[in-house]
Amino acid sequence: MDPDRLALLTDLYEFTMANSFYQELPMEEGVFDIFFRKLPDKGSFVILAGIQQAVEAVEKFHLDEEELDYLKSLDLFSAAFLKYLKNFQNECKVWTIAEGTPVFSGEPVVTIEGPLVQAQLYETMLLNLINHQTLIASKARRITTSAAKRAVMEFGARRAQGPDAALYGARATIIGGAVSTSNLLAGKRFNIPVAGTMAHSWIESFPTELDAFRAWARQYPHNCSLLVDTYDTLNSGIPNAIIVFKELREKKVDFKCGIRIDSGDVTDLTKKARRLLDEAGFEEAQITISNALDETIIESILDEGAQIDNFGVGEKMITSSTSPVLGGVYKLCAVKHGNQIEPKIKVSETKAKVTLPGIKQVYRLYDTSGRAFADVIALREEKLSSTLAVVKADMMATKREKVLQDFIAKPLLKSVLDGTKRVGEIQDDVFKIQAASKHALSELPDETKRLINPSSFPVYLTIKLNNLQQELLSKY
Numbered sequence: 001m002d003p004d005r006l007a008l009l010t011d012l013y014e015f016t017m018a019n020s021f022y023q024e025l026p027m028e029e030g031v032f033d034i035f036f037r038k039l040p041d042k043g044s045f046v047i048l049a050g051i052q053q054a055v056e057a058v059e060k061f062h063l064d065e066e067e068l069d070y071l072k073s074l075d076l077f078s079a080a081f082l083k084y085l086k087n088f089q090n091e092c093k094v095w096t097i098a099e100g101t102p103v104f105s106g107e108p109v110v111t112i113e114g115p116l117v118q119a120q121l122y123e124t125m126l127l128n129l130i131n132h133q134t135l136i137a138s139k140a141r142r143i144t145t146s147a148a149k150r151a152v153m154e155f156g157a158r159r160a161q162g163p164d165a166a167l168y169g170a171r172a173t174i175i176g177g178a179v180s181t182s183n184l185l186a187g188k189r190f191n192i193p194v195a196g197t198m199a200h201s202w203i204e205s206f207p208t209e210l211d212a213f214r215a216w217a218r219q220y221p222h223n224c225s226l227l228v229d230t231y232d233t234l235n236s237g238i239p240n241a242i243i244v245f246k247e248l249r250e251k252k253v254d255f256k257c258g259i260r261i262d263s264g265d266v267t268d269l270t271k272k273a274r275r276l277l278d279e280a281g282f283e284e285a286q287i288t289i290s291n292a293l294d295e296t297i298i299e300s301i302l303d304e305g306a307q308i309d310n311f312g313v314g315e316k317m318i319t320s321s322t323s324p325v326l327g328g329v330y331k332l333c334a335v336k337h338g339n340q341i342e343p344k345i346k347v348s349e350t351k352a353k354v355t356l357p358g359i360k361q362v363y364r365l366y367d368t369s370g371r372a373f374a375d376v377i378a379l380r381e382e383k384l385s386s387t388l389a390v391v392k393a394d395m396m397a398t399k400r401e402k403v404l405q406d407f408i409a410k411p412l413l414k415s416v417l418d419g420t421k422r423v424g425e426i427q428d429d430v431f432k433i434q435a436a437s438k439h440a441l442s443e444l445p446d447e448t449k450r451l452i453n454p455s456s457f458p459v460y461l462t463i464k465l466n467n468l469q470q471e472l473l474s475k476y
């Protein structure tokens, strides 16, 4: 679904609250933060994604006649509110961290400021867009990390949870480091290279495997990656593929050859396949594997010395199967009465669920060699001093206080939208987002990027923000 058609893709309560805001607090402005608590796959960070769609969804939020008629038919909304919706134009400001940035638990990644009647309406829609793509981009980053610079092709459309998950999921996998997609709609929509091989049905449709390979070589000599596991990978598939590659070579046509293996023990099969291809003089032939791959399997088979050039990865990446939920939340952190800002807090029995009050900025701190070593969450109005007293953001941590020095602080939250006006750049080229993401990841300590038991990256609060939180906590 297009991001500008999402007004009703929301929970009823957003509209009943908005209607009531319109009646009860029409002038009141609010500020909401989006942040993630528990991160998927026990990772130390997530790759922020879905930002382009989220900003577009706010910018173009509107309801057409049919949608307004439906809302009217529910008999829950005042005539004045329905009229307001008819002429709806976004008046909120949006601040966001750049898409592709690795972000940590508890950090505000998007801030929405504006009339409560509007900002409240955006909650479910924004969480839907950002939770989904961030989850898939983060899973893709784990998988592409495990592939250790080999290409990961996205093959998930058939197993994604519905059309939108396939389309925007494919986009997210590119942000997470995949190189291509098999999904034509994603290729067209997001300008992603499309790539693929063939299905077993192609091989089975011909009298023999060799006939099928020859026919493919006639049609696509430049993409002659033959699926060799339909009958017997070592005794039939690979020898037949080699016969066809030799025929292509004899014809002196330009061709690009390779094989795909989709079953069996891929460590053993790819080692043997590599030897057979090399012995036949096809060192350039690329080996692609597929079949329910994820970062654990890829890491394990590469450790065993599997000989692989490309991975085709579908179901486990497009569904983030090992960790299928990202619980990003949208929390009120302040209300505005004219120029006056009143910070707000959500108190909880669970310490981890207490929110951070006030309008905030997130800074990434770099040491003199350019390595990122901590993030600091501050109030937006604060100037960071060069000797900075901070407190660990994790309320459960011991020895929370620390003094930071000798750093360069870069603000991560940027103002991008003010009403209907773009005031900052939103990158829409997915490969530029991918490149920026890789760069930001390269700045992080290696131990925070381990796939298993990564160290956590330090996230601190300024003393001022911490005091504000403590003050409001004791008040309630």
Ligand SMILES: Nc1ncnc2c1ncn2[C@@H]1O[C@H](COP(=O)(O)OP(=O)(O)OP(=O)(O)O)[C@@H](O)[C@H]1O
Residues within 6 Å of the ligand: 262, 263, 264, 265, 266, 267, 268, 290, 291, 292, 293, 297, 300, 301
């Ligand atoms: N050497 C290996 N180490 C770890 N996992 C592997 C190895 N080889 C293959 N796998 C993975 O093991 C899983 C088992 O695959 P599966 O049970 O579907 O068997 P299969 O060989 O594909 O059989 P089928 O012919 O039914 O497709 C897949 O996810 C596959 O990628």
Ligand SMILES: O=P(O)(O)OC[C@H]1O[C@H](OP(=O)(O)OP(=O)(O)O)[C@H](O)[C@@H]1O
Residues within 6 Å of the ligand: 155, 156, 158, 159, 199, 200, 262, 290, 291, 292, 293, 312, 313, 314, 315, 316
């Ligand atoms: O396993 P994934 O990571 O999702 O990769 C995509 C899978 O889709 C195709 O299989 P197909 O639908 O033909 O079924 P199969 O698993 O029986 O081969 C392909 O051969 C891969 O195995």
Ligand SMILES: O=C(O)c1cccnc1
Residues within 6 Å of the ligand: 155, 156, 182, 195, 196, 197, 198, 199, 290, 312, 314
């Ligand atoms: O092109 C392929 O090889 C492909 C595409 C989707 C799913 N499985 C394989």
